[in-house]
Amino acid sequence: MYSYSCLKALFEPQSIAVIGVSAENRDPGSMIVANLLASGYKGKIFPVNGEGEEVHGISGFSSVKNLPRSTDLAIICLPAAEVTPVVELLADIPVRAVVVTSEGFGEIGRDGYRLEQELFRTAKQNDMIILGPNCMGLMNTALDMNASLNPEFTSPGNIAFFSQSGAICSTALDWANCEGVGFSKFISLGNKAVLGEGTMLSYLADDEDTKVIVGYCETLKDGQDFLRTAYDTTFKKPLILLRAGETPAGARAASAHAGALTGATSAYNAAFRQTGVMQATDIADMFNLAHAFSCQPLPQGSNVAIVTNAGGPGILAADMCEKGTLSIVRPSSPSIERMKTFLPAYASLYNPVDMLADATAETYRQTLQVVAEDESFHSILVILCPAANILGEVERVAADIIALEKECDKPIVTCFMGSHSVEKARNMLRGAGIPCYAFPEVAVRSLDAMTRCYRWQHKDWPIEVCFRRDYSKAKSIVDNCKITGLSELVELDAQNLASAYELPVPETVLARTSSQAAKAAKRIGYPVALKVASPQIERKEELGLVVTGIQGPQELRKAFMEITSRAARRCKDAYITGCLVQAMGPKDAHEIAIHFRRDPQFGPLISFSLAGLHEDTLGDVSSRLAPLALNDAQEMIREIKAYPILRGVRFGHAVNLGALEDILLMVSQMASDLPEIQEAEFNPVLAGPDGAVVANMRMTVR
Structure with missing residues (x-):
């Protein structure tokens, strides 16, 4: 992070050098000087050109070396190849902040990228900050400073x-x-x-x-x-x-x-x-x-009052509210009784408050006063359609809303539908700082965003969870994988790594023969699962290379022979080491898929879904970036559309959600600790009422 003094020099300079200025008015440097003068910038301006010519009535400097040591900001408008040498000269003054408007850097390809990297290294070595290159500059209205190429201040x-x-x-x-x-x-x-x-x-x-x-x-x-x-x-x-x-x-x-x-x-x-x-x-x-x-202020809750003179737009607004995070609640009983005294008997009073097409400016004023005083509502949406009865009073309605807004602590958003008949009223509202939109969906979208922002700023702090893990054991497994030249960790190696992070894994034994498989199953205890052991075979279940619920040794031996022979036929190039004998997962379990992949911008991205159709075809997946807090894990599970299935809706038993949350947090810890793991798949995770276990996993090592 850069020092505040550098940022202050960029945003609040008392003096600005513009380098690469000519007498030609269309020259970028000349345009920036002109824009600084036109905006009323009161600081010092130092134009720099080879001849030291006067620019827009300001004396110039013939060289960067001649600039005063008090120069805060330099704006460079030179060919790309000349920029870095000039930045080095500026560092000697020293100038702490630089803007580079020049093109010809990373956006043009390899040669420009090299120039950009040189610029970055020079800035870092000299503790300078640089805005750009290939930028228009910046503006600060508090200083009347238009230090940009755009003449519109x-x-x-x-x-x-x-x-x-x-x-x-x-x-x-x-x-x-x-x-x-x-x-x-x-x-x-x-x-x-x-x-x-x-x-x-x-x-x-x-x-x-x-x-x-x-x-x-x-x-x-x-x-x-x-x-x-x-x-x-x-x-x-x-x-x-x-x-x-x-x-x-x-x-x-x-x-x-x-x-x-x-x-x-x-x-x-x-x-x-x-x-x-x-x-x-x-x-x-x-x-x-x-x-x-x-x-507008942020609404302190989700309850919105919709006041309209037309039913259709009010219904559209209510639909949009329900699709988002806003709530349509009834006015309080005293408010309803007050509105009955001046609204027609056939008006709808229960939100949306539909005053119908014969509403007048006075009707709007009285209704808005009532809902503004009703503590049931946190925000107000006013919809006006240019019906015949209101056409001559649209500006009066706008004026009354402006007056109400000054006394009301709730945000007010308006929607004046139509075009030329409401244009003047719209301008009145916008000029007074009240948003006015042409369609109700856009108005609701703004209120919804403001409500979500309020919730975010007032939410509980996240709960950070750190699980015990054997980091040295995990690191040695990954390092050994790299030493042996392997790009993947599968089966037992992956399971050992998972155990180092205390991920719940079923007991698993590698059996090279059916006799070894029978001995392992007897020790583990029936029923068991049997799956082919091969680092080259991924979708084992789809290929018929997994058998679950095996009840005895005879059934186990038969399954072993079938799996290995089928694997040899269907995956001829795969190296098959035998079969894995594995304890069965929880009863009444759902299959869950958890992945993480290292994103080039943000690091480990963790995803959660039900395995199979929900993940591959329906795309019902939730994602978060590591490290996860407890609330992140909880939201990921509850965010997928298939969440009701995990709660046991219609069929099955409710899953132990706490066990799934723990697995997500452990995976997050692993992803954060071990940057060598580029990608990992935990699929399936068998989750039932009594807990969850990771039945299979695969990891790609960079």
């Missing part, structure tokens, strides 16, 4: 915005200026050679001018750093992120655009869920959520 606001894409930056500025929304900080990240999202969050989380943080990302520079800083940030402020590159085609495009690896979509989703990040679905959703969070 934003108005002051409480939204901090950062983006990896320059085009999204331009779009965000255009949207904000159109909607009358302002920003506190506006940051173009570019290629993120040095500074990434984590560093931005560490600064913005404590920025007094920022109420909500919004960002667009394609890749994350340091997944683990992001997890730590995002988790700390979301307890202080809402964090809304739009992530691109979720599909294979999008991931390829994102990698080419950013010149960096992308992680799995499931890993990103898990990271956002575990750190309290509000994930936007698209650009419009990102902006809508940003506006709502920036101007």
